[in-house]
Amino acid sequence: MHIARGSAAASSPWLAGPPGDADVDPEPSSLGQALRGFATRTLTEFVTRYTPRFRVPRVFAGFPVQADVHADLAHVLGLLHAGGVTRLAGTPIDDALLTVLGAVDGERTHTFASYRVAETLRRFGPWADNALLPRLPPERREHLRAAVDTGPHESWLDARTPRNYAAVLARCEHARSELGLPVDAAALDDLVRRTRDLIEETPGRQLDDSTDGSGRFDIYGPALYPVAEPLAARIGPAWAAGARDALALVDLVVTDSGSAVAWGRSAGALARCLTVELAGLVARRPELSPTGRDEWAARARDAFDALRPWFDQGLIQAHRHRSTYAYRGPARRLQMTLDCLGKLLDAANSLDSVPMPGPTPRRPRDAVFFFDRARHAGVWSYRSARTAFVLPLVGSTVSDYLPAPQWPGLFEVPVDSALATGVPVAVRDGRTVVPAGRPDRVVHRPGGLEVVHHRWQEPGRRQTPADLPPVPATRHARYEVRGRTLHVHEELRFDRPPEAVALQVTEAAARPLRVEFGVGPADVVTTVEVAGVSAYRSYFGELPVVHQVEVAPATRMAFTWSVTPKLRVASSAYGHHYDALLYGPLRDRVHEVALGRGQLDRHREILADVDVFHLHWPERLLPAELAGHLALIDAIRDSGVRLLLTQHNLTPHDRQPRWRPVYQAWAAAADGVVHHSARGRDRARDVLPYPDDARHWVIPHGHFGDLMTDIRADDRARTEREYGLRPGALRLGVIGAPRPEKDTALVIDAVAASARDDIELLVLSGTPDLPRSPDPRIRVVPYDLVPRREYNRRLAAIDVLVLPFRDGEMLATGTVADAIGRGLPALVSPWPFLIEMLGGSAIPYGRTREDLTRCLDSLDDARLDRARAASGRLRATYDWARVAESHLAALESLGPAKL
Numbered sequence: 006m007h008i009a010r011g012s013a014a015a016s017s018p019w020l021a022g023p024p025g026d027a028d029v030d031p032e033p034s035s036l037g038q039a040l041r042g043f044a045t046r047t048l049t050e051f052v053t054r055y056t057p058r059f060r061v062p063r064v065f066a067g068f069p070v071q072a073d074v075h076a077d078l079a080h081v082l083g084l085l086h087a088g089g090v091t092r093l094a095g096t097p098i099d100d101a102l103l104t105v106l107g108a109v110d111g112e113r114t115h116t117f118a119s120y121r122v123a124e125t126l127r128r129f130g131p132w133a134d135n136a137l138l139p140r141l142p143p144e145r146r147e148h149l150r151a152a153v154d155t156g157p158h159e160s161w162l163d164a165r166t167p168r169n170y171a172a173v174l175a176r177c178e179h180a181r182s183e184l185g186l187p188v189d190a191a192a193l194d195d196l197v198r199r200t201r202d203l204i205e206e207t208p209g210r211q212l213d214d215s216t217d218g219s220g221r222f223d224i225y226g227p228a229l230y231p232v233a234e235p236l237a238a239r240i241g242p243a244w245a246a247g248a249r250d251a252l253a254l255v256d257l258v259v260t261d262s263g264s265a266v267a268w269g270r271s272a273g274a275l276a277r278c279l280t281v282e283l284a285g286l287v288a289r290r291p292e293l294s295p296t297g298r299d300e301w302a303a304r305a306r307d308a309f310d311a312l313r314p315w316f317d318q319g320l321i322q323a324h325r326h327r328s329t330y331a332y333r334g335p336a337r338r339l340q341m342t343l344d345c346l347g348k349l350l351d352a353a354n355s356l357d358s359v360p361m362p363g364p365t366p367r368r369p370r371d372a373v374f375f376f377d378r379a380r381h382a383g384v385w386s387y388r389s390a391r392t393a394f395v396l397p398l399v400g401s402t403v404s405d406y407l408p409a410p411q412w413p414g415l416f417e418v419p420v421d422s423a424l425a426t427g428v429p430v431a432v433r434d435g436r437t438v439v440p441a442g443r444p445d446r447v448v449h450r451p452g453g454l455e456v457v458h459h460r461w462q463e464p465g466r467r468q469t470p471a472d473l474p475p476v477p478a479t480r481h482a483r484y485e486v487r488g489r490t491l492h493v494h495e496e497l498r499f500d501r502p503p504e505a506v507a508l509q510v511t512e513a514a515a516r517p518l519r520v521e522f523g524v525g526p527a528d529v530v531t532t533v534e535v536a537g538v539s540a541y542r543s544y545f546g547e548l549p550v551v552h553q554v555e556v557a558p559a560t561r562m563a564f565t566w567s568v569t570p571k572l573r574v575a576s577s578a579y580g581h582h583y584d585a586l587l588y589g590p591l592r593d594r595v596h597e598v599a600l601g602r603g604q605l606d607r608h609r610e611i612l613a614d615v616d617v618f619h620l621h622w623p624e625r626l627l628p629a630e631l632a633g634h635l636a637l638i639d640a641i642r643d644s645g646v647r648l649l650l651t652q653h654n655l656t657p658h659d660r661q662p663r664w665r666p667v668y669q670a671w672a673a674a675a676d677g678v679v680h681h682s683a684r685g686r687d688r689a690r691d692v693l694p695y696p697d698d699a700r701h702w703v704i705p706h707g708h709f710g711d712l713m714t715d716i717r718a719d720d721r722a723r724t725e726r727e728y729g730l731r732p733g734a735l736r737l738g739v740i741g742a743p744r745p746e747k748d749t750a751l752v753i754d755a756v757a758a759s760a761r762d763d764i765e766l767l768v769l770s771g772t773p774d775l776p777r778s779p780d781p782r783i784r785v786v787p788y789d790l791v792p793r794r795e796y797n798r799r800l801a802a803i804d805v806l807v808l809p810f811r812d813g814e815m816l817a818t819g820t821v822a823d824a825i826g827r828g829l830p831a832l833v834s835p836w837p838f839l840i841e842m843l844g845g846s847a848i849p850y851g852r853t854r855e856d857l858t859r860c861l862d863s864l865d866d867a868r869l870d871r872a873r874a875a876s877g878r879l880r881a882t883y884d885w886a887r888v889a890e891s892h893l894a895a896l897e898s899l900g901p902a903k904l
Contacts, residue, residue: 036302037357040281040309041088044346044353048081050319051342052094052101059096059104061339068336072110076118076152077343079105083125084350088357099129099137107141111151116161116173121347123153123180131185153181158192162199168214169225171199172233179235197239203229204240209376210247211254217468219400220382220443223269224276227251231282245293248286252294255283257374258386258395260413261367261904263308267411268384268397270330273420273544274315274323274341277308278348285352288359303362305352311413312345321345328420328542367904373398373449381444385454391489392570393904398456402441402464405544408456408482410491415570415904417513417543423465424540425509426551429497431461432505433476439464440480453485478503489901490569495562502558508566511541512550515614516570517596520552523565527557572896575600575611575646578621582793583819586707590889595896602626608637612644616902619649623667624657634667638674647899650675652689655814658744668693675699677899679892681706684837685816702895705842706817707885710826715794716801724802728784734765737832737861738803741820743772743788746813748834753778753785755857764861766807769799800827805869809857810836825879830872832860845875 033039052059061074079102086098093101102125109122126149129136138146155161155177161170175196182188204210211226213219230248237244255265264276265283284305287294294301315322321342324335333341367388375383376399385396394410402423409427410416418426425439432438440458448455460475469475481496497506512518522530535541536549556562572595578584579599588597600611600618602625612618618641620626627633641648650671657664672678672693677700680686686703695701725732737756739749749770756766757780764782768775771785778785791799806824808831821842824831833839833847840847848868850860881887 033361035357036284036306036309036359036361037088037353037355039306039361040349040353040356041085041090043309043313044081044349045085045090045093047316047319047342048085048346049094052319054319055339059094059101061105061108065339066335068338070339071337072113073118074339074343075105075109076114076121077340077347079109079125080121081343081347081350083128084347084354087128088350088354102137103140106137106149107145109145109148109152111148114152115155116170116177119153119155120173120177120180122149123177123184126153127180127184133185150186153177153184153186156192158196167225168203168216169212169229169232171196171203172229172236175200175236175239176232179239183235193239197236200233200236201240201243204233204243204247207377208379209254209374210243210250211376213376213382213400215400215468219468220377220380221269221400221406221467222376222382222384222397223399223406224266224271224279226376227255227265227283228279231279231286234286245290248290248293252283252287252296254374255280256294256296257370257372258384259304260395261307261365261393262311262413263304263306264311264413265308267395267413269399269401269403269406270421271333272405272411273327273329274312274321274345275333275348276544277312278345280308281305281312281352282348285355288352288355298359299362300366302356302359303365305356306362307365309349312349316342323544326542326547327544328539329544330421371451373447373454381447383447385449385484387452387486388904389486390900392486392491392901394491396454396484398444398447400442400468402439402462402466402469404464407439407441407464408444408458410568412904413545414513415516416568417516417545417548418511419541419548420544422540423463425464426511427508429480429495429506429508429556430464431476431478431497431499431503433461433478433499433503435504436463436476438462438476438478440478440482442469442475452487453483456480456482456484488897490567492565492567494565497556497562499560502560504558506556506558506562507553508556509551509553510566510568511543511548512552513543513545514547514549516573517550518552519569519571519593521567521569522554524554524556525564528564529555531555569594570901571596572617572893572901573598573615574617574619574649574896575615576619576621577601577626578619581621582709582712584621586709586711586885587889587892590886591893594893605637608640609644612640612646615646617647617649617896617899619651620671621651622653622657623671624659624664629661629663629667631663631666631670634670638670642674645902647676647902648674649677649679649896649899651679652685652693652816653681654816655689655692658742658815660745660814677702677895679704679895681817682838682841684841689816700895700898702891702898704888704891704895705883706819706822707888708825708880708883709819709822710828710880711885712793713797713800713826716797720798720801724799728767728786730765730767730784730802733763734782735763735864736802736804737764737766737807738800738805739766739768739770739807739809740800740803740823741770741818742790743770744810744815744818746811746815746836748809748811750776751854751857752807752809753783755854755861756780756783758854758858759861761862767799767803803827803829805829805864806831807857808833808836808839810834810839812836822883825876825883828873828877828880830869830876832857843876844879846872846879848872 063070082098082102158174178188178193203212211222212229214225215221230251259265260267263280265279266272266276284301287298287301291298323329370386370388373383373385383398394412394416396410404419404422404424407428428439430439438461441462444456445459446457458480461478462469462475479498483494485492510520531553533551535551541548574595574597576584672695680703683703739752753776757778766783768785771787806829831847832850850857
């Protein structure tokens with residue numbers, strides 16, 4: 006059955022898109038168009054709300070606005086103009102530029118802002134023949150002349166300034182030269198030489214941004230190459246060689262959500278922007294990457310899709326319940342908004358000829374990229390179908406540089422902090438120290454890593470001062486990945502016992518973790534709720550839970566810990582007794598949330614944070630309108646969530662024909678299907694259009710004994726009094742809702758024809774069309790959906806269940822779960838499901854009324870005792886803990902949808 010995506014949105018009002026959906030071209034012809042369209046709409050809102058008539062405020066949300074905001078606004082306007090956009094917010098781009106450039110403060114504009122002003126002006130011609138400059142007053146032109154001159158350079162090249170400023174200053178001088186302004190050729194050559202030296206000083210050609218050679222490798226290694234691209238010809242072969250290495254690095258470490266680098270400074274919004282920038286670089290220079298233009302475009306789309314929700318009301322939301330580095334804090338919110346949009350627009354102008362890409366290939370990874378092998382500086386990147394992370398082995402002891410697993414949405418750590426997570430922490434002579442910085446030994450094996458640190462340093466320092474010596478201590482950590490679990494074996498050694506030793510693992514808001522510690526009796530394991538505490542925020546959100554072990558101090562300690570992200574399941578039957586019994590035993594390994602009829606208005610929000618949608622009964626979820634079901638199926642597919650279907654039946658019990666295409670639609674979309682019997686599986690596969698690659702499991706229905714713990718010793722007598730039944734009779738029972746396949750009349754007729762006077766029949770499934778027997782041995786109670794306590798009380802009066810089912814649309818019946826839960830024998834029809842499920846507790850009676858009468862007349866205590874004993878033994882087979890384990894294996898087989 007073909008399911009047309011997007012075919013039902015118009016007829017399903019609950020399928021309204023999330024905020025920001027209106028900002029996406031429904032059918033962009035290229036990735037460049039999609040990026041430009043989004044940036045244009047965001048900038049329109051930015052200008053309308055915060056810079057009306059393109060006049061930048063002096064104060065924004067309490068913070069003084071710096072001069073770089075004018076430069077960046079001019080930069081994005083120039084990029085829009087280069088991309089063919091002629092108007093923004095109803096104003097011609099060149100008029101808007103005149104307003105913005107006319108307000109530039111020349112003395113306060115420097116470095117990045119300088120070259121952005123210079124390059125924007127150059128789009129309109131050289132300085133001597135520029136289309137914009139004559140329209141500005143002389144004094145404003147002088148401000149612009151000062152703005153594009155970021156000298157003297159020496160003040161920017163000291164130990165306090167990031168080392169990549171050599172490339173930034175070189176680009177400034179190059180841009181002034183291109184603009185036709187005089188430059189000091191020797192100074193430009195010196196800056197180009199410094200940039201070349203930055204590229205060539207490490208074997209991996211990636212920037213060590215520390216000033217003490219400690220190996221602070223981060224996003225600014227690969228980011229150096231787009232910055233220095235205009236200088237590529239001046240730099241020579243080193244630029245192309247370094248760019249290839251940078252692209253190879255990002256090839257290895259880029260996350261599924263498009264973060265080019267997932268650790269260290271700017272590894273949030275800007276890391277996603279960098280992926281888009283690098284895709285633009287590859288589009289311009291495809292010879293740099295063997296991965297190819299199309300795959301880089303797919304990564305850029307991953308990054309773009311993840312980045313779009315981070316813009317709201319025209320502003321970047323990198324600070325909303327998230328963290329950035331202090332230098333990128335709320336005071337620079339306007340500038341960061343424009344910086345990100347500028348990166349998207351710059352890439353867009355190179356990606357106009359690249360069609361909207363398909364899915365990004367998710368290849369396995371298990372390798373260490375060495376920035377400097379001799380100094381053991383590198384990063385371990387691991388990705389399988391089950392889990393993913395990067396583990397940096399670099400300098401700096403700030404929280405997000407520590408050798409702890411990191412992956413957005415999966416393994417997250419505090420940002421720009423001294424809070425050490427994912428590594429041991431010791432308190433020694435009042436100093437808090439951690440094993441950090443470049444390791445002393447790194448050994449990589451398939452699926453594992455061995456790391457040794459012989460020096461422990463204070464956390465939270467970008468560089469360790471020379472007068473703050475490390476503590477002599479050793480950490481020998483062995484990492485091993487098995488399935489979805491990262492196991493770590495720790496061996497710690499100190500020359501004398503520290504005052505305290507602990508290790509904590511933080512949990513991302515939408516990704517509950519199972520954290521286990523293998524420790525001794527003197528060690529203390531605890532879980533701490535830290536929701537809302539500002540110190541516990543990553544680049545991507547809150548870290549609401551901390552799992553912690555405190556290890557008894559000694560000179561030698563050994564312990565283990567492991568982290569397994571819980572599988573996240575949205576269930577359509579959340580709260581139903583079947584669902585509660587199924588997922589209860591899995592609570593420590595599966596995080597279950599509701600997505601039923603009451604949550605459909607939030608379905609996109611829920612689907613964004615789960616791996617599997619578990620559908621039980623479509624009729625409990627939506628009305629019998631195919632369009633609504635197709636719309637939800639589309640939303641599930643768009644979210645990347647797997648669909649697990651429990652095929653309880655072939656159609657709802659009411660048998661309305663309009664349900665058949667609904668059931669077919671869900672079957673056609675299923676990634677996995679649970680059947681309660683082999684017979685049910687075969688029947689369902691014969692009639693429903695499952696995909697060829699859908700996985701099928703036979704997992705029995707658990708018994709309902711756990712729902713019967715409230716049965717009391719006097720319940721049988723109470724029921725007998727209520728319905729006028731005879732104490733001491735062998736009581737047969739027909740229970741459960743009426744079904745077309747349930748031939749209750751046959752049972753009534755068979756009992757009436759029996760010669761036995763020691764039996765009674767209690768029918769709790771009565772309907773008006775059943776025969777009214779005058780036989781005093783037969784009591785028919787009209788069917789009613791009663792509370793479980795009442796149902797259990799009635800069940801207590803029954804000795805033998807009769808299950809008179811014919812083959813039909815039913816694939817299973819829950820009355821079997823009642824029989825096993827109560828330990829009752831059952832008289833059964835030839836319906837294969839009953840024989841398969843009940844085994845020796847089933848007493849087949851044949852097909853006809855006469856067959857059942859003969860069975861009743863010959864039924865003796867010995868046969869009933871054997872069947873009753875067999876029913877009791879089935880309780881272990883159909884225990885929910887055992888059923889849940891089989892169900893977990895099915896979920897594990899589907900795997901996490903999102904890493």
